[in-house]
Amino acid sequence: MKPRTRIQKEVVRLSGGLPDLTGKQAAYAFEHCFKHYAHRTKGGIITCTKCGHRWKSGHPLAETVCGCTCPHCGMELEVLDTRKRLFKDTEYYSVITARKGYQVLRYFMASVTRRVGQPAEYSLIEVVQWWIAPDRPTRLSSRRTGDRPNPARHAV
Ligand SMILES: [Zn+2]
DSSP states (O other), X not given: XXXXXXXXXXXXXXXXXXXXXXXXXXXXXXXXXXXXXXXXXXXXXXXXXXXXXXXXXXXXXXXXXXXXXXXXXXXXXXXXXXXXXXXXXXXXXXXXXXXXXXXXXXXXXXXXEEETTSOOEEEEEEEEEEEEETTEEEEEEEOOTTSOOOGGGGOO
């Protein structure tokens, strides 16, 4: 929708000046929004789906019940015995900030694609902003569905 009122135009102008997420914020989203899996073959080879590291299973029952820790990246992993080799997830991540008298709630769509044996690929796309002020009506600013994501913008 094209901004028409003074407040709508102000929100659009201020929205353009919001900073990108920092690398630390993006890394937090990627670590805490998703479960991290270890893929285990019938032969007992475990592959971390976060970093792609492989190693031989030591205690299959304990790993099934308690999970395991990747010796390369240190991530706590849930062990999956499956022939599936591609895992995709999407979650939402939000950041609360303030700008020129507004409280701004920024929502990001976080996505991960994990292929067994390769490092995971992550992306963050900002989808919605809520602009809240005590003396002005609340405004919603959303990304048009046709907008192309810019994965490099939030790459970690
Ligand atoms: Zn790992």
